[in-house]
Amino acid sequence: MSSNTELQWKGYAVHDTKLWDEFKVTDFKPKGMEDKDVDIKIEYCGICGSDIHTITGGWGDIILPLIPGHEITGHVVRVGPKVTEFKVGDRVGVGAQVGSCYDCQRCKSGAENYCLKPIHSYNSVYPDGTVSQGGYATAIRLNELFVFPIPDALSLEQASPMLCAGITAYSPLRTNGAGPGKSVGVIGIGGIGHYGLQFAKAMKCDRVVAFSHSENKKADALALGATDFVNTGAKNWVEEWTDTLDIILCTVDVSHHIPLSDIFATLKVHGRCIMLALPDDALPPIQAFSMIASGVLLGGSHIGSKAEIVEMLDLAVREGVKSYIELLPMKEVGKAVQGMKAGKVRYRYVLKVDI
Amino acid sequence: MSANTELQWKGYAVHDTKEWDQFKVVDFKPKQFEDKDVDIKIEYCGVCGSDIHTITGGWGDVHLPLITGHEITGHVVRVGPKVTEFKVGDRVGVGAQVGSCYDCKRCKGGSENYCHKAIHTYNSLYPDGTVSQGGYATAIRANEQFVFRIPDELPLEQASPMMCAGITVYSPLKTNGAGPGKSVGVIGIGGLGHFALQFAKALGSDRVVAFSHSENKKDDAFALGATDFVNTGDKNWVKDWSDTLDIILCTVDVSHHIPLSDIFATLKVHGRCIMVALPDDALPGINAFDMTTSGVLLGGSHIGSKAEVVEMLELAVKKGVKSYIQMLPMKEAGKAVQGVKSGKIRYRYVLKVDI
16 A cells, blocks of 8 residues: 555644643654554544643643544545555544554444543554544544544534534433433533434434523524423522433533532432533542432443444434534634633534644 | 220330430330321341441431331231231331332332332331331331232241342342343442342342452352452452443442442443442542443432332242341340441341330
8 A cells, every 4th residue: 555645744732731722733653554544634623622621631641742632534545454444535534532452342342432441542652652643633543443434414524523522422322222202411511412412302302401500502402402491500490300301411510510419319210310521520429328319320431332423423414413513724723722611612613624 | 997905116216326326115106097007016127237327327317216127027917998918917027118109100100219208117207297216116007008028938037137138239130130141249248238149149140249358258158149259358359350240239338448440440331330338428539530431330229119029029039048147136226236337247137026
């Protein structure tokens, strides 16, 4: 396979977590090309909350300089000799994971997103010592297992945020049985939340209840498919919504917003709240008693499997799920991460590659 | 229905939470007799961890004087005119709940153990202002919904601890699908744990793994049906047991024993840990990341429904589930509660009524 001499490897990198909104274009070396690897020329990359948590050092030390970004779309420009799913020119996407061990029971049974040796799209170390660099860049190289075909009916910029935010909401809805007969709550209307509402509706849930801490996003929530909107700043909302929900997706930091005990109170018997928000700090302490009142569960979730992503993209096309994005040239990444941190974006920035 | 002039209403009560092991026999007034009520002459009452949490004030304020005990067995001596399930002379048991609203969706849907207006067997207030008094007593009056027939094959003293400890573990095992193909972990081999091992085995689980913080209970664990025993005092136990369990019942106080993150590490993808221990303090803070690694859930559970209690007792008879009890005359309640608090009991005291 001839190497594509035009493919450059450079991206917008953070060099100091204290200056997390200052990006400099930096060359990087991708992992060594292996038989099942695919090289992708990136066109778009969405900005995920994870990028902010990472570059600010909120999630711990990072390997600098670092190029974040894991909501990536573009075209295939090279495939390794053992690649079977893709050919040059294919429209593809990459999410928050670029590698796994391929060998464990989880990898072999379609749960590669739960492999205990994952390589994440950025700030992870490959076995050969290479640090994975993310999608605020010209290109990315990775194993085909973690590359997803983008349906023709979906534009690349629309697809980008679905590769992390979208699947992060879709997978737990699927796993926990969202569908006819079920009532789903979505706490927080943002990157993940705006997909949570749409996918819950697309999956034909009876009720899709949006929870937000003010009235600001009410109109959007209803447009996104919510059957009900709850302003958690209002008194008595907990009483009114007691025992109403089967599944809740929580996308907010519960230390600062709604207490977990209030969330649990809205659940039906054996209902569950899936915590998708990954704040820097630990969750506030839980009283075992608050879970027994309705025998509820609190769960976690990590992106989704390839099969789930393919299913999600298909559903998105069929049911007209829309990404609410603001497109910016990639050089404005500093402005975008600031807007993200301040909670201003409605509901995802997507950066267009300009280098 | 004539009043049974022989039935006395008195019991061993605590008068001061600072002297929680000092019991004095006191008379008490039961709730007003209503059409669906059943009067039971108590023969045995098990001593549950809940009794200790309550009388020490660990779970908050207590209506004093208080008669605790909610693992009750005896005979029916009076039935109200609308009672349909029982007649005088029936062998029956009562657990941790004696009333509910009978009217909500949960009560009507077979989840009366999750009614928001539950009346607990002791320290609860009935609508008429009566404080419910428990089973370290001569008699109890309860709505027939919360009275359970004891199979003839099961001695009353064997059945007593199943009324709370037994059902507290049976219900989550059943709800979470314990059975063929599943691996179940039980943390803590005590009142709850010794039933959990037996019921997990009785339900046909592939693996039943007992976790204890020393070797002391190893022989018992195997006799109780464990396929494996793990001493959590050993190094590397977490690594050895990573990704092995579908369901865990945790009966220990995780602030002082195994950290939750270690427990989560043993779970398979989407496995769940049901916290049946109810310590005085909040659970230690959980990092959301601890739950994303395998997409696990942490849940609560509250006793079981009547249907589950009946099913449990049938299974206990069918599969020879044994209560490991130490019988004491009820006047030795003080010694019994000390023994429970210090963790000495193997694995339940049952008090025999002697007043």
